Amino acid sequence: MSHSLLARRMGHPVRGITLFVFGGVSEIGEEAHTPSAEFWIAVVGPFSSFFLAAFFFVLQRATRASFTEAAAMLQRLAMINLALGIFNLLPAFPLDGGRVLRSILWRFSGSLRRATRLAGRVGRFFGYMMIVGGIYISFGTGHLLNGIWIAFIGWFLTNAAEASVQQVEVHRVLEGLVAKDMMSSDCPEVPAGMKVSELVEDYLLRTGNRCFLVIEDDHLVGIIAMHDLKQVPRDQWPWTEVRVAMKPFEKMAIASPNTHVDEVLHMMDDQKVNQIPVVDQKRVVGIITRERLLNLVRNRMRLQDELA
Numbered sequence: 001m002s003h004s005l006l007a008r009r010m011g012h013p014v015r016g017i018t019l020f021v022f023g024g025v026s027e028i029g030e031e032a033h034t035p036s037a038e039f040w041i042a043v044v045g046p047f048s049s050f051f052l053a054a055f056f057f058v059l060q061r062a063t064r065a066s067f068t069e070a071a072a073m074l075q076r077l078a079m080i081n082l083a084l085g086i087f088n089l090l091p092a093f094p095l096d097g098g099r100v101l102r103s104i105l106w107r108f109s110g111s112l113r114r115a116t117r118l119a120g121r122v123g124r125f126f127g128y129m130m131i132v133g134g135i136y137i138s139f140g141t142g143h144l145l146n147g148i149w150i151a152f153i154g155w156f157l158t159n160a161a162e163a164s165v166q167q168v169e170v171h172r173v174l175e176g177l178v179a180k181d182m183m184s185s186d187c188p189e190v191p192a193g194m195k196v197s198e199l200v201e202d203y204l205l206r207t208g209n210r211c212f213l214v215i216e217d218d219h220l221v222g223i224i225a226m227h228d229l230k231q232v233p234r235d236q237w238p239w240t241e242v243r244v245a246m247k248p249f250e251k252m253a254i255a256s257p258n259t260h261v262d263e264v265l266h267m268m269d270d271q272k273v274n275q276i277p278v279v280d281q282k283r284v285v286g287i288i289t290r291e292r293l294l295n296l297v298r299n300r301m302r303l304q305d306e307l308a
Contacts, residue, residue, distance in 0.1 A: 002048040003028070007041050015270060023084075029266060031171065035107040042099035049085030053078045092126035092157055093119035094164040116168045123161030130154025171262050173300040179264055180257035182296055183278045183286030190224070192216040192243040196232055199224070199242055211275045213284055214246045220284050222246035223277065254279045255288065261296075264288055 003026040004014045013029035032038035056078035064071035089097040098119050105115035134151025138144045190199055190212045203212060204226075211225035224246040232245045253271040255264050255278050264276050268290055278286040 001026075002044045003041055006044050010037050010041065012037075012041075015266075031112065031168070032103075035103045038106065039100055039103035042096045042103065045096040046085040046088045049081045049088065053081035053085065056081065090126060091119075091122055093123035093161050095123070095157070098123050098161070113168060113172055116165055120161045120165035123164075124158050127154045127156075127158030127161060130157065169301060170265075170297055173297055174260075174262045174265070177261040177296075178257065179255045179259045179261065179276075179278045179288060180286070182261060182292065183257075183288050184292060185286050187213050187277070187284055187287045189213045189215045190242055192221055192241065192246070194242045195238060196229060196240045196242060196245055197237040200229065200237065204229075211289075213277060213287070214242055216243070220249055220277065220279070222248045223252055223275070225273070225275065252277065256280060257285060261288075261293070265293060268293075 001017065004017055007026065007028045008014050010032075012032070015027040015029055018025045018027060028041075032041060056074045060071050060074035060078060063074065088095050089100075091097045091101040093099065093102055093116075101122060102115045102119035105118050106112050109115055131151045131154035134147045134149070134154060136147070137150060138147025141147070188203065188207065188209045188211075190203060192214050193216075199212070203209065211223060213220055214222040214224055222243065224242055228245050228247060232240050253267045253273060253276055255267065255276050257278055257280050259278075267276055268274065274290040276288045277284050278288060
């Protein structure tokens with residue numbers, strides 16, 4: 001939460017906070033613009049843990065004489081937050097300490113890409129060390145579950161470091177591209193009154209397209225894809241119209257011709273869709289599919305590696 005609040009204060013969009021087995025991750029919509037912003041957004045996390053540790057410790061001291069059980073609980077909370085703060089300060093990207101390291105490397109190198117690659121290598125190193133340490137603890141000391149847990153965290157950290165480096169590379173190759181640069185002008189359209197069975201038999205199976213724009217009176221009224229069809233029982237396809245199964249225009253994620261491509265990618269992830277129509281003045285001028293985006297990223301990264 002502290003990451004998210006500070007990021008929003010600095011003008012960075014925050015899409016949400018995801019909680020999972022290792023804690024939580026702030027889904028900040030874009031990379032920090034400066035090394036100093038990266039530093040403060042990262043370091044506020046461990047500082048919050050240390051603050052909570054101090055807060056619970058003070059409460060524990062105040063209640064230990066009268067409430068033994070409560071004092072024990074507060075002491076445990078203080079130690080957990082202290083340990084979490086120390087762990088997150090490890091210079092292992094993408095932990096908070098690794099992001100602090102990246103901000104420092106970014107400040108002195110002047111390159112976010114170079115700083116991310118170096119921080120990612122350090123993060124993978126710590127991950128591999130935790131995997132080796134976990135294996136030793138499991139079989140060398142007999143603490144099987146503790147060792148497995150540490151090795152699992154190391155594996156997660158190694159993969160997270162690699163994924164974070166790849167994310168920066170993707171943003172780099174998409175930099176400067178807008179929707180009109182890569183959209184396809186071939187937008188398959190179907191009328192809103194068509195039956196779902198007709199859509200499947202005459203369009204879906206014969207063309208290979210996985211989504212279609214739904215048109216009524218020459219206006220875009222929605223979009224229908226494979227996952228929308230699955231919501232309609234198969235025995236109702238012959239008399240269910242496309243307008244019933246489609247995602248209506250009001251709920252669609254759309255892009256303008258000048259929307260940045262990396263923003264389009266974020267829209268796909270947020271809406272959990274694989275295609276985004278490109279609309280200009282309420283007229284569909286193209287469509288961007290996730291497959292087309294991934295092919296573009298793959299080709300541009302391969303070309304830049306060959307030229308490097």
